[in-house]
Structures are given as structure tokens and as C-alpha cells.
Amino acid sequence: METLNLLAMGFEQALTPEALMFCLLGVSLGTFIGVLPGIGSLTTIALCLPLTFHLEPLLGLIMLAGIFYGAQYGSSTASILLNVPGSAPAAITCLDGYPMSRQGRAGIALFMTTIASFIGGSFAILLLVFFAPVLANFAISFSAADYFSIMILALTAASTLSVGSPVKGLAMVTFGLLLGMVGTDINSGQFRFTFGIPALTDGINLVALAMGLFGVAEILNNLNEGKVPQAGQEAITLKNMMPTKDDWKAFRYSCMRGSLIGSFIGMLPGTGPTIATFMAYAGEKKLSHHPEKFGHGAVEGISAPEAANNASVQAAFIPTLTLGVPGDAIMAVMLGGLLVHGITPGPQLVTTDAALFWGVVASFWIGNVLLLILNLPMIGLWVKLLSIPYRFLFPAVLFLICIGVYSVNNNRVDVLLTLGFGVMGFFLNRHGFASAPLLLGFVLGPLIEENFRRALVLSDSSLATFVERPISLVFLVLTAILLVFSLWRKTGTTHSRSQAAP
Amino acid sequence: MLPTFLLALLGLGAAFTAFSYDVGSFTGMGPGFFPLALGLILFLLGGVILWQDRQPPEAIAEQAHPFAWRPFAAVSAGILAWVLLAETTGFFVAAACQVVLTSLALPKPRWRSIAIMAAVLATGGYLLFVTQLGVPLSAVG
Numbered sequence: 001m002e003t004l005n006l007l008a009m010g011f012e013q014a015l016t017p018e019a020l021m022f023c024l025l026g027v028s029l030g031t032f033i034g035v036l037p038g039i040g041s042l043t044t045i046a047l048c049l050p051l052t053f054h055l056e057p058l059l060g061l062i063m064l065a066g067i068f069y070g071a072q073y074g075s076s077t078a079s080i081l082l083n084v085p086g087s088a089p090a091a092i093t094c095l096d097g098y099p100m101s102r103q104g105r106a107g108i109a110l111f112m113t114t115i116a117s118f119i120g121g122s123f124a125i126l127l128l129v130f131f132a133p134v135l136a137n138f139a140i141s142f143s144a145a146d147y148f149s150i151m152i153l154a155l156t157a158a159s160t161l162s163v164g165s166p167v168k169g170l171a172m173v174t175f176g177l178l179l180g181m182v183g184t185d186i187n188s189g190q191f192r193f194t195f196g197i198p199a200l201t202d203g204i205n206l207v208a209l210a211m212g213l214f215g216v217a218e219i220l221n222n223l224n225e226g227k228v229p230q231a232g233q234e235a236i237t238l239k240n241m242m243p244t245k246d247d248w249k250a251f252r253y254s255c256m257r258g259s260l261i262g263s264f265i266g267m268l269p270g271t272g273p274t275i276a277t278f279m280a281y282a283g284e285k286k287l288s289h290h291p292e293k294f295g296h297g298a299v300e301g302i303s304a305p306e307a308a309n310n311a312s313v314q315a316a317f318i319p320t321l322t323l324g325v326p327g328d329a330i331m332a333v334m335l336g337g338l339l340v341h342g343i344t345p346g347p348q349l350v351t352t353d354a355a356l357f358w359g360v361v362a363s364f365w366i367g368n369v370l371l372l373i374l375n376l377p378m379i380g381l382w383v384k385l386l387s388i389p390y391r392f393l394f395p396a397v398l399f400l401i402c403i404g405v406y407s408v409n410n411n412r413v414d415v416l417l418t419l420g421f422g423v424m425g426f427f428l429n430r431h432g433f434a435s436a437p438l439l440l441g442f443v444l445g446p447l448i449e450e451n452f453r454r455a456l457v458l459s460d461s462s463l464a465t466f467v468e469r470p471i472s473l474v475f476l477v478l479t480a481i482l483l484v485f486s487l488w489r490k491t492g493t494t495h496s497r498s499q500a501a502p
Numbered sequence: 503m504l505p506t507f508l509l510a511l512l513g514l515g516a517a518f519t520a521f522s523y524d525v526g527s528f529t530g531m532g533p534g535f536f537p538l539a540l541g542l543i544l545f546l547l548g549g550v551i552l553w554q555d556r557q558p559p560e561a562i563a564e565q566a567h568p569f570a571w572r573p574f575a576a577v578s579a580g581i582l583a584w585v586l587l588a589e590t591t592g593f594f595v596a597a598a599c600q601v602v603l604t605s606l607a608l609p610k611p612r613w614r615s616i617a618i619m620a621a622v623l624a625t626g627g628y629l630l631f632v633t634q635l636g637v638p639l640s641a642v643g
Contacts, residue, residue, distance in 0.1 A: 054635065167554065171509055171547040178516050178540045185533035190523050192533060193516070216577070223573030223607050391612075392619060395604045398577065399623050402584040402600060407637045412585050419581040423574075430569075431505045449536045461529040 007129060010358025014366055019062055019359070022055070026063035027367045030070020031374055034077070035382045037084045039397055040218060041071035042330050046210035047400055049337050050408045057341040058356050062363040064334055069121060069313050069364070072273065073371045076113040076306055077382055080106055089273040089309045092281045096294060096301030103297050107241035112299060113306040114375040116255045120307030121368045123259040124266060124314035128361055131267075136322040136350040144454035145465045147325075149475035150269060151448050154325050156479045157270025159437040160486035167487075169437045172428070176438035179204055180445020187453065199413035206336040208405050208414040209421055209442060213435040214329075215401045216422025219394050221429060241379070247299050254284050254300035255307045262308030266315025272328030272436070273312040280308035314364060321345050321357060324447070329436035332443040503555065510548025517541030573607035580604030592642040593632060597624035 013019060029048070033039045045067050052060030075086030080097035093113065100109040142150075155177075159169030182193040183203030194200040243251065258280040265276040284304045285294045294301050316327040324345040326332040338345055343353060350357050375382070405418045425435050459465035467473050517538050526532030580603035587596035601620040605611055631637045 051635070165551070165554070167547055167550050171506075171544060171551060174540055174544040174547060175509060175512070178513075178537065178544065181537045181540070185523075188524070188533045190533040192523060192537060193519060216581070220574060220577055223577070224570050225567050226570070391605065391608050392615075394607070395580075395601045395616075395619060396623055398580060398604050399597060399601055399627060402581060402588075403597075403627050403631050403637070406584075406588065406639075407631055407635060410638055412589060415581065415585050415588075419578060419585075422581075423578065426574075428505050430567075431503075433505065433509075452536070453531055456528065456531065463528065 003129060003133065006354060006358050007362060009355065010360075010362035013058060013355055013359030014062065014362035019059060019363060020366065022059045022063040023066050023363050023367050024370055026066020027070035027073075027371050028374065030067040030072075031074035031371065031382060032385065033067070034071035034074025034086045035385050036388070036393065037078045037082065037086050039393065040087055040214055041068055042210060042333060043215035043218065043397070043401075044071070045330060045333055046207050046214065047404045049207055049333065049340075050404060052337060053340060053408075057338070057343055058359045060337065060341065061334070061356070061360050062367075064337060065317070065360060065364065066367045068330055068334070069310060069367060070371055072310050072313050073114065073117050073375050074382065076117070076302070077110060077379075078386060080109045080113070080302075081383065081386065089277045089305075091274075092277045092305045093302050095281070096296070096298045099295065099297035100299075100302070105297065108243045108247060109302055110379055111241035111376070112243055112247065112251055112303055114372065114379075116251070116258065116303040116306040117310040117375075118368055118372050119255050120259040120262055120309065120311035121314050122365070123307075124263045124311040125361065125364050125368070127263050127267075127315060128318055128364070132318050132322050132357075132361075133350055135318060136347040139323050139347040142323075142347070142471065143469060144451040144458060145469050146471040146475070147323075148448060148451040148455055149466060149472040149479070150323065150325055151444050151451070153475045153479045153482070154269035154319075154327070155437070155441055155444060155448075156482050157268065158272075158328065158440050160482055161271055161275055164432050164434060168433045172433050172435070172437040173441040176441025177445040177448065179209070179438070180442045181449070186446075186450070197413065199409070199411050199417075203446075204417065204442070205405070205408055205411075205414045206333065206443070207408050208418045210329075210333055210439060211401045211405055212418040212421025212423075213425040213439060215397065216418060217425030217429060217435065219398060220422060220426040222390070223394065224426075241376075243299075250299040251303045254304040257283065257287075258304035258307030259311045261304075262311030263315040265308070266312030266327065267318050269319050269323070269325045269327055270440075271312075272316070272330075273309050276308040276312035277305035280304040317360075317364075321349055321360075322347055324349075326440065326443065329439040332440045336443050503552070506548055506551045506555065510545050510552065513541045513544025513546075513548060515541070517545065572609070576607035577604050579606075588639060593628050593639045594624050594642055597627055 029044065030041060033041060033044045045064050048064060048067065052064060071087055072089065075090035076093045076097060078084050078086040079090045079093040080101050083094050083098040085091040085094055097109050100106065155173045159173045160166035182200055184201055185192055191201060261280045261283060262276040265271050265279060281301060281304060284300045285291050288294065288300060316331050320326045320331045320335055324335065326335045335345060401418065402415055405415050406412065408414060429435060455465055466476060520534040520537035520541055523534035524532030525534035525538055580600045583599040583603055584596050587599055598620045601623055602616055605616045628641060632639055
């Protein structure tokens with residue numbers, strides 16, 4: 001009952017005209033960039049981050065979160081119509097979404113992905129409502145050693161479970177952790193890796209790093225590949241969106257299974273929506289009586305991954321808000337944003353900042369309903385967006401990146417750093433190094449160091465504390481299993497192009 | 503190959519730099535302890551990757567999109583123009599230079615639409631960031 005009361009209070013927070021406006025703004029912007037291939041939600045969130053510094057934390061978080069899950073709704077549109085994913089997790093939707101579109105069933109595919117997204121998202125929000133407080137209660141007893149170990153687990157999972165070489169993922173995480181050390185050491189006041197540059201004494205600017213690694217590198221890569229997709233125009237109306245009876249039958253259970261898989265994966269530290277969609281698709285194909293239909297427009301092939309996608313995105317807020325341990329790079333940026341507002345996510349957030357926590361949770365539901373409205377009757381509008389030529393898009397995005405990064409500290413050096421990180425990310429990506437683990441390492445770096453030091457102080461400098469505490473031991477054992485498993489699998493994974501986007 | 507090599511080198515460099523801070527020991531960790539450990543790990547991982555990529559199966563797949571100078575130079579020049587000009591010649595000149603230079607990333611630039619875009623972006627950007635959000639940049643000079 002208490003949960004429901006708290007949720008009601010959350011709705012009070014989230015239903016103010018201001019909160020509604022920022023929620024609508026967030027989900028619309030999210031859908032917008034989700035539909036457009038070539039601009040990721042991480043770039044957009046990082047761009048909007050400085051804008052939210054002027055807002056109340058709740059409003060800022062509502063908007064940033066709205067961009068994140070809104071983008072997941074939009075991203076299937078380009079997958080279905082163009083065979084190009086609007087964002088990385090939607091890549092799997094191309095496999096069956098595009099064939100459906102070729103069969104003249106694009107409208108139905110769009111309809112079903114929207115409904116699947118809504119069901120997946122709603123399911124995970126329910127989980128968030130009832131499970132997050134329990135987890136927070138449990139996590140209140142976590143010590144520094146436990147936090148250190150869970151963060152190590154998160155980083156290991158994020159770097160080894162993504163596509164491409166696990167060793168390269170680990171190298172990027174380590175690089176990210178090192179970048180996180182740049183600045184003033186909080187314990188001793190020592191400047192580390194600042195090289196006499198005043199702009200670096202407060203550490204590398206998160207917005208500059210994220211914009212470079214994702215925004216600039218993404219654009220450099222798109223321009224280098226030279227293929228910028230354009231949509232064939234096909235009229236999508238509500239009338240030709242109605243699925244048949246058989247479609248519904250295929251849809252029902254696959255959507256539920258996708259929601260379950262997505263929620264589970266989303267809750268784990270270090271795993272993002274991309275993994276969730278791959279697992280949901282693989283699972284459906286295994287379970288199906290007609291696996292040969294997959295890849296030729298099977299409804300299960302789009303409903304399960306889309307449900308999983310949105311479920312994992314919503315569930316990802318569980319570890320981020322209740323433990324302060326983000327699951328993927330996007331959540332890491334959100335965590336960074338909260339820290340700037342002086343809010344430290346963790347078990348105490350659910351109780352001490354109850355208004356914020358429940359307000360955000362309530363806004364998720366409002367946002368998902370708004371997205372349903374935005375995506376069903378208004379789908380034609382979004383489809384038209386696909387006809388915006390890339391030659392207008394990339395200069396505009398780069399312009400926004402320049403001024404956006406500058407506005408954080410009113411410092412030109414940050415913009416220069418953005419360019420540097422962009423060039424670096426572009427070349428690293430070309431050689432199969434993914435950027436997401438680096439960003440995650442960067443955000444978690446200072447937290448890991450702090451918890452490591454604190455754990456040793458508490459244990460009189462005995463390293464044994466990490467294996468003597470049962471919770472910490474469990475996380476470390478899981479980390480070891482992951483490492484052994486991923487190295488066992490050898491690096492010969494056949495994903496030749498480990499472009500591994502966020 | 504080269505990026506891996508540079509990463510390994512970077513790890514080694516970081517480890518060396520960390521020595522100049524107080525490293526300390528487990529009983530009293532100094533600010534150099536973590537960077538030293540991380541630098542060494544990065545160096546080690548770089549070595550492992552170099553060893554794994556001896557017979558590079560990946561290298562072949564990566565040839566798919568050869569590096570193109572034009573977009574790379576245009577994007578870099580655009581951002582550099584902003585860095586150099588924003589505080590000296592003012593918002594509008596910097597924004598226009600940035601948009602025009604980055605637009606050159608694509609062959610056969612359409613000057614009219616680039617000019618319109620530069621004007622629209624500069625004006626909109628000025629209104630949003632300078633007028634509304636108070637970013638301290640002057641319009642001109």
C-alpha cells in the first residue's frame with residue numbers, strides 16, 4: 001500500500017504543467033532523433049545535459065530520461081523502412097522489419113513495434129515500482145568493498161558482453177578509468193594528468209568526452225562511409241497499420257517473452273539494450289516452430305526485440321537509481337548529470353529524495369502514454385522526417401555540439417577536447433574498439449577509486465576484505481566467471497565490423 | 503595495429519607519470535597508486551591485443567571503408583574555426599565559418615543552401631544560447 005501512496009505522490013510531481021511539458025519535450029526529441037539514423041540518443045542526451053543544469057533536478061531527469069526511452073520508440077522506424085537502425089539496439093529489428101516493409105506490411109510492422117515497445121516499457125516500469133525499493137532496502141547494507149566489487153562486475157560485463165573482442169573492451173574500460181583520474185585527487189589535492197592545463201583541474205568535462213566519442217566520431221564515421229540512407233516514401237496511415245488475426249497470435253507471447261528478457265537484462269549492471277534485443281531475437285528463433293520464417297518478415301522477430309529493448313531501457317534505471325551503478329554508457333551520462341545536480345544515486349535516494357525518485361518513475365508512465373499517442377496517430381509525420389537530407393543534419397548537429405560543449409563551462413578548451421576525443425574515437429572504432437565501455441569507465445573511475453580506498457581504510461588495509469564480505473565475494477566470483485567465459489569464447493567472434501555503437 | 507600500439511604506449515606513459523605522484527602502498531595509498539595500476543593494466547592489455555592480432559583476420563574486414571580525408575579535414579577545420587573564432591570575432595562569424603567549413607565534407611557543395619543554413623543556425627543558436635541561456639559570447643567582434 002505504501003508503494004501506491006508513494007507512486008501517487010510521484011504522479012503529483014509528474015503531472016504539474018511544467019513536468020508534463022518537459023516530459024513531452026523529452027519524448028518528442030527522443031522520437032525525433034530516434035527516427036533519424038546517424039544521430040544517437042547519447043549525443044542528444046549529452047547535448048541537453050548542460051541545458052538541464054538550469055532546471056530543477058526532477059525536470060531535468062524527466063527530460064533526459066524521456067529522450068532515452070523516446071529514442072527507442074523512434075529507432076525502429078528507420079529499421080523497418082530503410083533497413084538502417086535509427087540506433088544500435090534497433091539493428092535486430094531490421095532483420096524482420098525490413099522484409100515486412102518489402103512485403104507491403106510496413107504499417108503493420110510500425111504498429112506492432114510501437115505496441116510492443118509500450119508493453120515492454122510498462123512491464124519494466126511495474127518492476128521498477130515494486131522491485132527498486134526492495135533492492136534499495138537490501139543495498140543499504142552495502143559497504144565500500146561491496147560497491148567496489150559490483151562496479152568491477154559492471155565494467156567487466158559492459159566490456160566483455162558487447163560485440164567484438166572482449167580484450168579490446170577491457171582495454172577501453174581501463175582507458176576510461178584512467179581518463180577518470182584526470183584532475184584533482186580528492187584525498188590529497190594532488191593534480192593528476194593535468195599537464196598544466198587549468199581546464200583539466202576539475203577533471204575532463206563529461207559532456208566534452210561524450211560528445212566527442214559519440215557525436216563527433218559518429219558523424220566522422222557516417223561521412224567516411226559515404227552512404228547516407230534516404231527513405232522511399234510510402235504512405236503510412238492508420239488504416240494500413242491494422243495487424244491481422246495471425247499477426248496478433250504471433251505477437252502475444254513473443255511480446256511478453258521479450259518484456260521478461262529485456263527487464264532481466266536491463267536490471268543487470270553493465271548490460272545495455274543491445275544485448276537484450278539480441279537475446280530476445282535469438283530466444284524467439286529457438287522457440288519458434290518455424291525458425292525458417294525469421295529473416296523473412298516474422299512478426300515474432302520484431303515484437304520480441306522491441307519489447308525487450310524498451311523493457312531493458314526502463315529497467316536500466318533500477319541499478320542506476322538504487323545502486324548508483326549505471327548499466328551502460330547512456331545511463332552513465334545520466335548518472336553524471338545527477339552528480340552535477342548534487343544528487344548521488346544510491347539506496348538512500350529512494351527514501352531521502354523520494355519525491356524525485358517517484359516523480360521520475362511516474363513520468364515514465366506518462367511518457368510512455370505520450371509516446372503511444374505520438375507514434376500511432378502521428379506516425380506519418382515521423383516517417384516524413386526520414387526525408388531530411390543528411391547534408392543539413394550533420395552541420396547542424398556539429399554546430400550544436402560546439403556551442404553546447406562551450407556553454408557548459410564557457411571554455412574553448414572543452415570544444416578542442418571534444419574534437420580530440422572525436423578523432424580518437426573515430427580511429428579507435430575503426431579498429432574494433434567500442435566507445436561505450438570507455439565512457440562507463442570514465443564515470444565509474446573516481447567512484448571505484450574512492451570505494452577501494454575507503455574499503456581498505458575500513459579493513460585496516462587488508463585486501464582480504466573484498467573476499468571476506470559475502471556480497472562482495474559473490475560479485476567478484478561473477479566477474480571471474482564472466483572473464484573466463486569471454487576469454488574462453490576466444491576473440492574469433494565473427495562480428496567483423498565491431499562498430500559497436502552505444 | 504597503430505591504435506593498439508598507441509593505447510599500450512599511453513598506458514606505459516600514464517604509469518610513468520603516476521610515479522611522479524606519491525604512489526604509497528596498500529597501507530597508505532597515495533594519489534599515484536590507482537593511475538599506476540591502471541596504466542600497467544592498459545599496457546598489458548595492449549600487448550595482449552597486439553599478440554592476438556598477429557595474423558589479423560579483422561584487418562581485412564576493416565578495409566571496407568578506406569579512410570577519406572575530405573570529411574575528416576572539413577569536420578576538424580569547422581570545429582577548430584569555432585574554437586579560434588568564438589571569443590575573438592564573435593558568435594556569428596564563428597558559427598558561419600563552422601557551418602560552411604563542415605558542409606564542405608560532402609563533395610559538390612550547394613552554396614545557396616549552405617548559406618541559408620549558416621544564417622538560420624547562427625541566428626537560432628544566438629537566440630537560444632546567448633539571449634536565453636546567457637552564454638557570454640558577443641554577437642560580433
